[in-house]
Amino acid sequence: DQQVKQNSPSLSVQEGRISILNCDYTNSMFDYFLWYKKYPAEGPTFLISISSIKDKNEDGRFTVFLNKSAKHLSLHIVPSQPGDSAVYFCAASAVNTLGSARQLTFGSGTQLTVLP
Amino acid sequence: EPEVTQTPSHQVTQMGQEVILRCVPISNHLYFYWYRQILGQKVEFLVSFYNNEISEKSEIFDDQFSVERPDGSNFTLKIRSTKLEDSAMYFCASRGTSRSTDTQYFGPGTRLTVL
Numbered sequence: 001d002q003q004v005k006q007n008s009p010s011l012s013v014q015e016g017r018i019s020i021l022n023c024d025y026t027n028s029m030f031d032y033f034l035w036y037k038k039y040p041a042e043g044p045t046f047l048i049s050i051s052s053i054k055d056k057n058e059d060g061r062f063t064v065f066l067n068k069s070a071k072h073l074s075l076h077i078v079p080s081q082p083g084d085s086a087v088y089f090c091a092a093s094a095v096n097t098l099g100s101a102r103q104l105t106f107g108s109g110t111q112l113t114v115l116p
Numbered sequence: 117e118p119e120v121t122q123t124p125s126h127q128v129t130q131m132g133q134e135v136i137l138r139c140v141p142i143s144n145h146l147y148f149y150w151y152r153q154i155l156g157q158k159v160e161f162l163v164s165f166y167n168n169e170i171s172e173k174s175e176i177f178d179d180q181f182s183v184e185r186p187d188g189s190n191f192t193l194k195i196r197s198t199k200l201e202d203s204a205m206y207f208c209a210s211r212g213t214s215r216s217t218d219t220q221y222f223g224p225g226t227r228l229t230v231l
Binding site for chain 1: 120122147149151157158159160161164172174207209211218219220221222223224225227
């Protein structure tokens, strides 16, 4: 049951260039999407999010784009820095019939390596 | 900046033993969660907790698991009789409000190793 998919397990980019991480989802009830960054042996760290009523959200070097018709979102990091090297998880949530618990469904992650 | 904390960072136990993983969510947050990540796999939802009761749980969260908020600050996950397949990183998370756009913040995790 892969409701959230990150098809690229790894991505390498040169420092200063753009990193684009992609995520696809199948559940049309998802209405809130998040990107988390994770280092080994640490918990996921929140990066940026987007509500389904928007198609773009920007925060500094990070921009998330949402294409609802394609059920696709992407995270752009510009410019990429070596410190950005980590695993990036896409996650999604939906209001459930029981209330607002809003559990997160995660993708499998993409290992980003930014080369100096 | 407020953060979610978890103890211990690493727990080693024998199969069949009980373990309790502890979390201190962000103060004033109302929603609490446990997730786990088996090595090489996705982060998976286990359970959510609100207003002193479980609000949702996954099929992973069977009778061997329980959660509790024993006081105003701690949130615990108990595994009654651990199995080898319970070995994983366990993450606690908390969220402040019922707003759909509110974010879940994660703790650093507890690595559980069942021998």
